[in-house]
Amino acid sequence: MSEHTSDGTELEAVEPGLEFLAPKFEVEGFPWAQVMGYVFSLLLTFAALLLVVDHAMPPILLLAVILALALGQAGLQLGVFMHLRESRGTAWQLLPLGLAFFIAFALVGTSIWIMLFKTGVS
Amino acid sequence: MPAFLLYLVHTLFPPDTRQPTELGADFMILVTGIGIVYILTRYKKWRWLWREWLTTVDHKRIAILYLIAAIAMLFRGGVDALMLRTNLALPNVQPIGALEYNEVFTTHGTIMIFFMAMPFIFALFNAVIPLQIGSRDVAFPRLNAMSYWLFAFGAMLFNISFVVGGSPNAGWTGYPPLTELAFNPGPGESYYFLSLLIAGIGTTITGINFLVTIIRMRAPGMTLMRMPMFAWSTLVTSALIIFAFPPLTVALALSLLDRTFGSSFFTLGHGGMPMMYVNLFWLFGHPEVYIVILPAFGIFSEVVPTFSKKRLFGYTTMVISLVSIMFLAYGTWVHHFFTMGAGPTVNAFFGLSTMLIAIPTGVKIFNWIFTMWGGRIRITVAMLYQMAFIPTFVVGGATGIMLSVVPADYQLHNSYWVVAHFHNVLIGGTVFGLLSGLYYWWPKMFGFILNERQGKVGFWLFVIGFWVTFLPQYLLGLEGMTRRMYTYPFGFGWHELNVISTLGAFTMGAGFIALVYNILWSLRYGERDLTGDPWNGRTLEWALPSPAPEYNFARIPVVHGVDEFWAMKEQGMTLANQLRPQDVKALELPKNTGMPFMLGLSFFVGGFGMVFEWWPIAIFGGLGVVACLIYAAFDYDDKEPLPADVIRHTEGTFGRLQA
CATH class of the missing domain: 1.20.5 (Single alpha-helices involved in coiled-coils or other helix-helix interfaces)
Known part of the structure; x- marks a missing residue:
């Protein structure tokens, strides 16, 4: 079940159902995920800014919406840039x-x- | 053109930077600067300075850089303290006026915490941790150099405020509305925010670096529960840094926005919440006091077993109490502003959580005493500081518990009682700890031993001076003298105690001079440490020559238990008699780089531009930062090989290679 990476370290087998945690160290190519993540993070930021600057909705609703946007932003940062899904073996x-x-x-x-x-x- | 020059002089040197003390400082800076430039040029040392020190990524050299900065800042903060005490010695006698008094106590506090205690701690982390855990370097050597230069240029930005533009004057806590632009114009507070922001980046990076180093780079066999206690305290301190500095960064950055761009996060008007700054500041500030005390606990946990010739009593409980202090440290910050009036429930909660911290701390105190119990104690300077620490810190802790009682705090808040309490724990805990560590690890850092006799003179001056300074301040607090007052009238019954306190402060100053004299004397005449193990130590750093070669370990040792080096010596083993020539392998070392220095310089230029709101300079500095980061990201040529022959030769000259 184990495989070897280029630097010789042994990888633990990925448990079924946790494939999304599988290491992505060896995958090379254009970093589309990062570029799109960057674009989306900017969109989320400016969406929140515009909503607040334009007073687009009642204050309580506005607060709820920008909190939701912030949670989406946090998830995006963790998933795309903060190596949430990358791991050699156990995460x-x-x-x-x-x-x-x-x-x-x-x-x-x-x-x-x-x-x-x-x-x-x- | 003359109008332009007039504007420059008026902005950079406003009237309050043209007073006698500032002019004296100008003169000293000029003389020292010319002296340094002359010596470097005369002995053709510029290249050496750049190649060996300014571009180094070696943790042992970075440790020395941190230490030099820390001792220089101890001098600056100490001179500030003497200025304050001179102003308070006699009623109505004011060598420095009210305005300058505010600037000096602000500078004293900020420098002592951020630019003396922190770099001193990082000096010891850098000097000791990789050696202690059997590693060749820290996890990220370049980030380590970046940390140093961000700290150094942040400190420089803060320090020049005294002579260029004007000092901050709102206290080391920088509370609004004291820092609000409407009430406090001029560059002083902007200096404070920017320099702490820049140095704070460096500190955060150091926290991450040492956390990763300890988690990832221990020698084989060194499980977490076999780590030396100083490594444990470093791990916990790093975790505290990572979680504590973001609230500070947010508080400082928002205050800077308030001042510079007219936002209203903490302003009195426009819906700002000044108390939110206080909340955020102490969210950082309380963990910060543990950031500066836990390394001292770690140092004592190394010093006591070595000089008692016994293993540390209660290793497991020591670890448990360190980790529980880490968690409790996040739950006590409101005790710095009980008088805000958050209500009985909030205050009772945080009063109780504050009292809880005394339990793990007490456990540690008893463990050190039980380690000494029945041991063969050697009274060295390092051990003396430890023995002075225990009673001092117990008094400081007990007065802290008294402050955690909310009704009592309402009486004692902002009085000299509080000043005496926190100096009691910060000097009696942190500074005694750091000086103990300085004497203990000095031979490992520099290859010679500080003179013990002179060290003891310095010790007694410092400790007696400490008690003479701060014991009267408790009484002054009870008699109603408030904190941060620049003078007081005759007839309150305060002057006798103030005179005594000032005499004590000058005694501590003499203790500092004794330390510096000792360093200079020992540099020339001190006993050289030829064995690498001058104290009969117990942990791995003493298994190496002093100072350690740049690669630390020719072969990484395998660890079997706590106090690995002691166990090796018991079996008649050393690292040397296990090392055969064929065991030595070629290594790759991190390559020196000028990037961290240039990055720090860019931050300095940008920060200076921001302080005076000279935007072209600020943007220029910002572009420099971006350029350095891009260069760093694409600089793949960051390692250089170290052939096995070179290592064999080095080990051979130490006599540490089997034929």
Whole structure:
């Protein structure tokens, strides 16, 4: 089941259902995924900017839409540029990534909790 | 043309940079600069400087560069501290006025944290970590050089603010609205934001670099639970850096946008939220205090076993407490602004989480004491700093717990009690730790041993000076003296304590002079470290010659347990008597490059342009940054071969090759 890469390291077999995690180190060619990822990330950015500058919808809806765009942006960055899917064998990077998300959400969540103080005292 | 020149002089040298202290600094910079240029030219050392130091990617040389910068910044921050203490020594006597006092305490804090403690820590990371984990280099040698030059040029940008354009004056925390353009015009605060942003990129890169180095480049057999404790503390510190610096970057960048481009993130008007800056700053700021203390914990965990001739007591609990400190460090930041009034629930939560940190820290303190218990203790300078650290840090920790009690904090907030507390942990913890590490690893870095006798003189001056300075400040805090006041009237009963405190500060200054004298004296007359193991050490760095050859290990050792070098010595083995000529293989070393230096220089030019809003210069610097990055991305010729014969020859001259 194992195969060898050009530098002689042995690759672990990819489990069924996890083929999308298979390494893509040896694949060469024009980096279409990266170019398209770049274009899409710019589109998402400018879409959010235009919506806000034009006050295109009511504030609450606007907030929801740009949050959705931000999530799409984050997924795009992780998938295309941050090596989410690349791994030799087990995708160890997913574990610290989960930890990073946990810390980020905990920090953002508690920050919102802390900064609600104005409604608490006024 | 004269109008243009007049504008230049007026912008670059406004009236508050033409005061006696600034003119004195101008003179010293000029004299030192001319002296350096003269010596380099006289002895034809320009080429040597460029090839051996400015373009180096060797972690051991980068460590020395960091160390030189850190000691220079310790001098600058220390002189600032003496200026502050002189101004406060007597009531109503003000050698420097209110405005300059603000600038000096801002500079003192910023320099000591970002440009003294951080590079000092990175100096020891760079000097020790690859050797300790049995690696030939860090994971990304070029990024390592980039980190250094971004730090160095960031520090330079901050330092020139004193003499060019005017210093920042809103405290090391840079809170709005003190930094808001309407209330604080002039380039000072822009210097602060830009220099910290530039140095912050370097710091983040260092965090990533050492995290990857420790995860990926340990010698075979060195599992995580066999790593030396300093490597563990470096791993945890790197993780803290990676998560802590982004909030700072965001806070600084948005403040800069507020100042430079008229946005309103943190302004008083237009819906800005100044307290959000405070929240973001301490989201970084609290992990930051652990970023500077955990390496000191790691240093003590190396120094204590070596000089007690015992293995570290409670290795596993040490690791558990390090990791739990890492997590808890993210959950305590509100204790820096309890008085914002976020409500009893929020304050109680963060008060309790702050108290929790004392538990793992206490575990570590007891582990060091139990390591010494029953050991054969040698009182060296490194060990002395450790023994001074324990009581000092316990006092600093206990006063911190007192501050975590929210009602008490409302009384003590912004008083000299707080000033005394954080100096107690930062000097008693970080600085004692770094000086201990400096004496301990100096032979490994430079190949000679610092004089122990002179070191002890410096130690006693420094430690006694420390207590004489800061113990009175606790009392001053209780008597109501507030932080950052530039003078005080007679009759509050503050002047005796202030005089004592100032005397202590000058004693610490004498301790610093003793350290510098010791370095210069030992450079010339100090005992050379010919064995590579002057302290009878326990970890792998002592298995190498001092200083280590550029490839570190001729053959990467295999590790079987904690304290691998100690185990080797017990079995009568060394790295040398295992190395036969045929074991030596040719290597590839990273090639020196001028790119990191040019990148730092571009950031400096761009940052300088931004400070004065001279856009052509800013854009020019920005283009330089882009050019350096493009060059770096396409420069595939980044390795050079090191033939096996050269390695055999080097090992032979050390007498470390079997015939």
